[in-house]
Amino acid sequence: MIDFNLDEALNVAKEKFSLTNISDDFLLNLVHSALSFESTDLQKEEVRKVLNNEYVGINSEKAQKILNQKNAFLRIVEMVKNGIEMNENELKDLHQILMEGTKITGGLYRNVDISVKGSNHTPPSYLKVYDRMEKYFTYVEEGPKDHLLEYISYCHLQLAKIHPFLDGNGRLARLILNYELMKNGLAPVIITADERNKYYEVLEQFKVEKNMNPFVEYLQELELKSLGNLE
Numbered sequence: 001m002i003d004f005n006l007d008e009a010l011n012v013a014k015e016k017f018s019l020t021n022i023s024d025d026f027l028l029n030l031v032h033s034a035l036s037f038e039s040t041d042l043q044k045e046e047v048r049k050v051l052n053n054e055y056v057g058i059n060s061e062k063a064q065k066i067l068n069q070k071n072a073f074l075r076i077v078e079m080v081k082n083g084i085e086m087n088e089n090e091l092k093d094l095h096q097i098l099m100e101g102t103k104i105t106g107g108l109y110r111n112v113d114i115s116v117k118g119s120n121h122t123p124p125s126y127l128k129v130y131d132r133m134e135k136y137f138t139y140v141e142e143g144p145k146d147h148l149l150e151y152i153s154y155c156h157l158q159l160a161k162i163h164p165f166l167d168g169n170g171r172l173a174r175l176i177l178n179y180e181l182m183k184n185g186l187a188p189v190i191i192t193a194d195e196r197n198k199y200y201e202v203l204e205q206f207k208v209e210k211n212m213n214p215f216v217e218y219l220q221e222l223e224l225k226s227l228g229n230l231e
Helices: 006-016 024-036 044-051 060-081 088-099 126-142 148-162 169-183 193-209 213-229
Strands: none
Touching (some): 024 060, 024 169, 044 060, 060 088, 060 169, 148 169, 193 213
């Protein structure tokens, strides 16, 4: 069990993290890590170039994904700064940003059944997606009760479990994780590709066993690491 004190974490985040001063290095690492989950050939230098508006030698599809990931993160930052609540329309708009310029039409729930490679959990039939998402947003809108990290974790985990879109569900769910962290006074976290197996392991425990505790503990580790990296 990791030694984590929520009040202390909130105080450190308040002191060290600023929504108006997201560092270039943080954005670089965040975008690279988010996309490296799915693309093992993505180099950090490629991300750096695109973020600096240097596109020479960069595959156009890869550059588009980098820009989309950056724009989607900056969107959730703006939402938090302006007190914009996450609802169905905002979630679909966020997905649309992620899918901009790709073959997938963003913002539309899937109309086919899917499976997730490597997972023992099968997402609900597309016929049930609307109902599951309605219940999801009822929970989201109620807000955290006594257990903030459990609330934030569920907002992330349940969205990943429903897998409401054809593509980009993992990246979207991790954006929601950071939205909820920042909205509730904590620092955003980065889940690196090196931690992919651990992340999928705790995600799977929720999907299959409905056990959220391993992810909550993992989130505590991520938050402490993020706070420790802040200047």
